[in-house]
Amino acid sequence: MFDAFVQVVRQDLLAAFRHQSAILNPIWFFVIVVTLFPLGLGSDPTLLSRIAPGIIWVAALLAALLSFERLFKDDFIDGSLEQMMLSPYPLAWLVSAKIFGHWVLTGLPILLVSPLLAVFLSLKMDAFCALFLTLLIGTPILSLLGAIGVALTVGLRKGGILLSLIMLPFSIPILIFSTMAIEAASFGQSYLGFIALLLAMLVGAITLAPFAIAAALRVSVS
Amino acid sequence: MWKWLHPYAKAEHSYALAGKLMPWFLVLTIPSFIIGIVWGLAFAPADYQQGDSFRIIYIHVPAAMMAMAAYSTMAIAAFIGLVWQLRLAEMAVAAAAPVGAIYTFIALFTGAAWGKPMWGAWWVWDARLTSELILLFVYMGIIALYNAFSDKVLAGRAASILTLVGVINLPIIHFSVVWWNTLHQGATITKFEQPSIATEMLIPLLIMIFSFATFLGVMILYRFRSELLQREQHRAWVIKLVQIKGRG
Amino acid sequence: MAFTSFSDFIAMGGYSFYVWLAYGVSIVSVIALITHSVLTRKKILKQVEQRLQREKRIKAANNREHSL
Structure with a gap:
């Protein structure tokens, strides 16, 4: 059972490393979007550090959205989804x-480039730690939520925009708690409560989302 | 109970039952709407703080409550549809979604029109308005997903799954009042032990809530019947129905 | 009665614009919902009827061919 899990992960990673642009493009997109904000709003460090959590999280959301399209699409087209x-x-499980x-x-990769963005947006150390934690917990939730949307829309010809329509509203709570945690951290307050909430959401998503995704895939493939 | 319910899993029987129930809901809706709106607009005393602008409450609160109720209905129907493989329940999800979306829109709009004189702004990022807006997004997502499928059976299943996923959102909307510190008044009616609203104001409000609820019933039943007709259009009972209508 | 005259009622204690706007838009959206529902139902019934008539015509044409 565990072998199958490892096998699927390995295959996906290998396939992705063969087309490296697939990994790099969303990351570049993420970095570029974040760069646009200082250029649009001015480079005042106090302003930037105040709005940084929101910017980084919105950019992460959009980058995740871009990468979702490929999650099940190839498998859907070449029939390996039916095999699964x-x-x-x-x-x-698969x-x-x-x-x-x-x-x-x-x-x-978003986690790995986040220190760079923290420097760009003049985030303080405390705030950066909170940002890192929220990204660490929040991005898997995003992947799980997004996968539900992908599974529902993978069979449709124009699923892309629909995917963002149905997925973005559900990601709002993550955005809110994450940015609140980072804000609390930048004021030197305790943000463990928000992290605990995010963790609870992650646990809930891990346990429930795969079943919703499996059900949605059955609808899309039939 | 299942024995009793069983015949209604058949489309034709459900169509007839929905048709029988609809007039009853309609009979309840119209008088309660007229009484509630006249009472609320003309007879209820003005609020000592908000003056006559508080009369918007008589559509704002019922719309907001019934928008949530519509979603709960959809969630229950979606659950039944997915667990017991009941296509009729999935049709009810599709039937209720547009009604819920309109109620949510009404709640948002009246909230804005109430907010302007009270807070001095059409839109305030207050917890309840925001979660109402998110609810509208979720409704729109469900409707868009339903319409994107050309096969309505698949569309119903997909919309049901998305509805159940969205149920996670409902508690968040509910508790958002607690989580965020807001300008909006706290829940007014649920505090029964310490009523913050005068009885003369409360009665028309309850009447309006009742009216919105029964209207929700009317619209769900009506749209449910349309869904049934569309999906079963090649069946003998629909053809017979159309022929009778054509002659009459 | 909370108001002394009809013009008083229309004025809504100075909040007439907001109150009537809220009520007006709500009624319009409810009417839009009703209209949409009714039109959808009519469209479906019409589709079925047209299909039936087409089938009838085809049948009639076939019969004529056979009788010739």
Whole structure:
């Protein structure tokens, strides 16, 4: 069972490393969007550090959205999604593996470039720690939520914009709690409560989302 | 109960039942709407702080409450539809979504029109208005997803799944009042032990809530019947129905 | 009665614009919903009827061919 999980993740990573632009493009997009804000709003460090959490999180959301399209599309087109459904392993389990692979390719790079953005937006150390934590917990939730939307729209010809319509509203709570945590951190207050809330949401998403995704994929593939 | 419910899993019976129930809901809606709106607009005393602008409450609060109720209905229907593979329940989801969306829009708009004289701004990023806006987004997403599928059976399933996913949003909307510090008044009616609203004001409000609820019922039943007709249009009972209508 | 005259009622204690705007837009949106629902139902019924008539015509044409 665990072998199947590793196998799916490995395949996805290998396929992604073969087309490296697939990994790099969303990251570049993320960095460029964040860069646009100081250029549009002026380079006042106090202003930037105040709005940094919102900017970084909105950019992360948009970058995640861009990368989602590929999550199930290739497998849908070449029929490996149907293969997955026929395999002896539960679909929800295999889907979790795919999402984990997707997070490694999109969420993890965002985490890795976040120090750079913290420097760009003159975030203080405390705020950066909070940002890092919220990204660490929040991006997997985004991947799980987004995968539901992808699974629902993968069979449609024009699924792209619809995906953002149905997925973005659900990601609002993550955005709110994350930015509140970072704000609290930048004022030197404790932000553990928000982190706990995000963790609770992550646990909920990990346990429930794979089943919703599996059900949605069954609708899309039939 | 299942034995009793079983015949209604058949489309034709459900169509007839919905048709029988609809006039009853309509009979309840119209008088309660007239009484409620006249009472609320003309007879209820003006609020000592907000003056006559508080009369917007008689549509704002019922619309907001019933927007949530519509979503709960959809969630229950979606759950039944997905667990027991009941397509009729999935149709009810599709039937209720536009009604809920309109109610949400009304709640938002009246909230804005109430906010302008009270807060001095059409829009304030207050917890309840914001979550109402998110609810509208969720409704729009469900409707858009439903319309994107050409196969309505698949569309119903997809919309049901999305509805259940959105249920996570409902508690967040509910508790957002607690989480954010806001300009909006706290929940007015639920505090029964310490009523912050005078009885003369409360009665028409309850009447309006009742009216909005029954109207929700009317619209869901009506749209549910249309959904049924559309999906079953090649079945004998629909053809018979159309032929009878054509002659009459 | 909370108001002394009809013009008083229309004035809504100085809030007439907001109150009537809120009520007006709500009624218009409810009417739009009703209209949409009714039109959808009519459209479906019409579609079915047209289909039936087309089938009838085809049948009639086939019959004529056979009788010739």
